[in-house]
Structures are given as structure tokens and as C-alpha cells.
Amino acid sequence: MNVIPVAMATGEFRCTAYSCRVAKQRQRLSRDTIVGCAVTLADAEGLDAVTIRRLAQENGVTPMAMYWHFNDKESLLDALAEHLLDNVVLPEPTDEPWDVQLRAILAAILAALRPHPAFAGLAMRRVLAAESGLLLAERTLGLLAEAGLEPRRAAEVATFLLCSVITLVASDPEGVAEPSEEKLRRKQADMQALSPARYPHVIAAAPDLVECRSGEGFFTHNLDLLVHGVRASR
Amino acid sequence: MNVIPVAMATGEFRCTAYSCRVAKQRQRLSRDTIVGCAVTLADAEGLDAVTIRRLAQENGVTPMAMYWHFNDKESLLDALAEHLLDNVVLPEPTDEPWDVQLRAILAAILAALRPHPAFAGLAMRRVLAAESGLLLAERTLGLLAEAGLEPRRAAEVATFLLCSVITLVASDPEGVAEPSEEKLRRKQADMQALSPARYPHVIAAAPDLVECRSGEGFFTHNLDLLVHGVRASR
DNA sequence: ACCTGAACACCGTTCAAGT
DNA sequence: ACCTGAACACCGTTCAAGT
Numbered sequence A, B: 001m002n003v004i005p006v007a008m009a010t011g012e013f014r015c016t017a018y019s020c021r022v023a024k025q026r027q028r029l030s031r032d033t034i035v036g037c038a039v040t041l042a043d044a045e046g047l048d049a050v051t052i053r054r055l056a057q058e059n060g061v062t063p064m065a066m067y068w069h070f071n072d073k074e075s076l077l078d079a080l081a082e083h084l085l086d087n088v089v090l091p092e093p094t095d096e097p098w099d100v101q102l103r104a105i106l107a108a109i110l111a112a113l114r115p116h117p118a119f120a121g122l123a124m125r126r127v128l129a130a131e132s133g134l135l136l137a138e139r140t141l142g143l144l145a146e147a148g149l150e151p152r153r154a155a156e157v158a159t160f161l162l163c164s165v166i167t168l169v170a171s172d173p174e175g176v177a178e179p180s181e182e183k184l185r186r187k188q189a190d191m192q193a194l195s196p197a198r199y200p201h202v203i204a205a206a207p208d209l210v211e212c213r214s215g216e217g218f219f220t221h222n223l224d225l226l227v228h229g230v231r232a233s234r
Numbered sequence C, D: 001a002c003c004t005g006a007a008c009a010c011c012g013t014t015c016a017a018g019t
Helices: A031-045 A052-058 A063-069 A073-086 A098-113 A120-126 A131-146 A151-170 A182-192 A200-214 A216-232 B031-045 B052-058 B063-069 B073-086 B098-113 B120-126 B131-146 B151-170 B182-192 B200-214 B216-232
Strands: none
Touching: A031 A052, A031 A063, A031 A073, A052 A063, A052 A073, A073 A098, A073 A120, A073 A131, A098 A131, A098 A151, A098 A216, A120 A151, A131 A151, A131 B200, A151 A216, A151 B151, A151 B200, A151 B216, A182 A200, A200 A216, A200 B131, A200 B151, A216 B151, A216 B216, B031 B052, B031 B063, B031 B073, B052 B063, B052 B073, B073 B098, B073 B120, B073 B131, B098 B131, B098 B151, B098 B216, B120 B151, B131 B151, B151 B216, B182 B200, B200 B216
């Protein structure tokens, strides 16, 4: 969290709790500072809060200033996606078996996305475009070839694996990091109020169903599931 | 496609190519007609085109009329999600082994979502709320218990499986059904222009990577991967 | 019960212009 | 090179009012 709460003296521009830059000495804007601001904003208030106008305001600048740094909002989102992919710390190739290495790669992606569930879903649009994304794809395809998959099948599996890992993080219905604790309890109560005759398993699993996404097991177990799936489906 | 193109005589309201209701005899609005309109609109122009104001216009009605039928846009999207889940034709329970039945359920979900890639992703938010979604969850949890998974693990896997199937459809970067053929070729060309030293596998797989999502194999093979994964990770 | 009118606080984006 | 001002065509939503 590189949020910088500031108590403003001058009223030069509105300075919210999530203001991303200090007012006194406003250095020049850059793509990176804007992306950084967008990241903290999305983390704190969800992707919907990431707005051209809001970003401008956070930086004490006119909305139109953004258009010098980005062509349009689409390319701003692209930059957010690439920020995620750039944060993936890809493990060096080893002489371990393909499945161990594949798991390590997927885990690395997971680790980079988990801090940002609000916009992890954006990563998908740049895996085959950004350099860091292509590197992931390259390594994944290589390992799948090593596993003995024919090319077409390797492409299908690689695409699916990357999407699945992203989904593992982004599937959370709430866009924001903290699903508010309150809503979760209500959801659980709703489920347990169902007809016990028709939904016995759902009722019994209600606490797990609402909680499991925030446990460590959800990620490790389902990564295992994926890798086992690849091995078994050859 | 229940799109009704109309050659308007009167100018009573603007009638686009995707107008969802005929002008001459405007019967009453209902949640169902609005949802139907939203579905064809999303299929044709993407989810972004589904707008309170646009829906009103398509139905020759004031934007505010929507607010009698839906509390807000969120609940409109909820209705879209439930429309998807309602279309799942759940296979009857049989005495086949659990994995065969599980695959059949996942395939049924897939079949319901595939016609609507633009908003298939919405399904996630209502699986544990809508009746038809809860039925899916119930059956899935039952089969996973039958497979011998402990409750917590079953909840994790069920959540992941449902998300993954949805992702299988919704992961397409383009929101619209037809990714425009033109862009696909450009994407493929971009990839094949990469450094052959650094990205040999990506370059070789370029055609497959851009095409594989529209082939039948992408879905059947990855469904198999998931089911195999469940079996192997017990 | 079902819909309209007017208004509010937001969006993304373009174009010309300033320094 | 970097940013502003004014304007345009959109959003979702509220509130009071009409039939």
C-alpha cells in the first residue's frame, strides 16, 4: 500500500484519502505515476473507481492531461494489465520434471495477481501482447511440449491454464479486496435458510463456500488440480 | 436471435437494427422482455452496449421506466446472470460413476454459456444465489462427496470448477461474439514477428493460440483436464 | 401499477489553444 | 513536450408528478 494520505494546507486541488501524489512540489506526470495511482485506487475502491477524471483529480491535473500519456482508457487498462504481468517473478528453468516447473510458474503468476483481485482479470488481455506475458506463454508452452503434448493441444492447455490461474484470483464476486465481512455472513445465512430437503450439500458447505477463497488451500489445492489434470489428460 | 429489424413508419422513437420490440402495438414492459432485449443487445454489441438508457430507447420508453422493473443496474445484471443459469439443462442423476456425471454437468453449463460469451462472466455472481445456480452447486457438491473429497476440499473444488467452466467461455478477450477475423490475423502476425530466439514456442504456436478458442477441442479437452484433475488430486 | 419530466453528478473524448 | 478550457455525447439515479 503506497497510499499517501495528506493533510492539505492549500486548496490547490481536492485531495482524497487515496491521493497518489503530494501537492507541494508537483513533478511531472508520467505513465508510471499514473499507473501507480490507478493501482492503489483499484485496490482501495475497486476497478470502477479507476476513471480518467478521478486519476486526473488525484494528481491535481486536468482530465485531458491523461490523453497525452495514454491514447484512451483502453490503453490505460492495458498498462494496468502489464503492470500485473511485470510483477511475475518467473522462476529460472531447472532440471526438475516438467510438472514441478509448470506448477512453479503458475504459482508465480498467482503470487503476482493475488494482491490485486480487483483488476487481476485484466491480465488476460495482455498475456499474448506484453513482453512479460509472452515470456510466461513461452515457458509454459515449452514445458507442455516437454510433457509430450502435441502442439495444438499445448496451445489449448496453455491458454486455459493461464486463464484459470487468473480466475482463481479474479473470480471473487466482490471487486474490492475486502468483501466486507458483513455481506459474507449474510450470504452464508441466506444459504443456510434454504430448503434442507433440496439443498443438503449446499447448506452443509455454506461456511466453506463463502470462506474458502480466502484460505491458502483454495489456491494450492486447485493449482495441484490443474497440474494433475494436465498430466492425466495426455 | 430474436432480433426484430423494423422499418419504422412513424418517428415515435428511434428504432435501431437491434430494436427489441415493435412500435405499432407497444404492450407493457416486463422484466422478461427487458432481459430478452439485453441479451440480444449484449450478443450483438457487447456488454458495454447494455445500458439503462439504451434499453429504454430500444423499447420506446423513458430511461426511468426501467427503474420500476429493476432496482438499479446491478439487479439488471443479476437478471442477465440468472437468465444464463436458467438455460442450463441439467442432466438427470444416473448410476454412472461420479466423474462421468460431473463431466456431464460441466458440459451442460458450458452449452448454456457458449452462445453468450459477451456476458457469460456474469454467471459467477449468481451461482450461489439464484435457484438454478444453487441446483448446480448442490449436484456438483454431491458428486464430489461421492468422489470421496472431504467437505472443505469439495467446496474449494466446486467453486473452482464452476469458475473455470465460465472462464472457458468468457476468457475471450473480445467481448463480442465475432472477434472480427481481422484483429485475429493481426495478432497472429504480431506474434510471428517476435524474436525467434526468445519465443520459439510462441511463434510456432501462434496460429493455434489465436484460433484454438473457437474449436470444439478447446472445450472438450479442457473439460477432460478438469475432471481428470479432480480424480487425480484426491 | 406503470410510466414521464426535469434535474444532478458523473463518464470518455475531441479539438483548439496555451507554455 | 506537456498541459489547459470549453464543449459534446453519453452514463446511472433521484424525486416528484402524471395516468
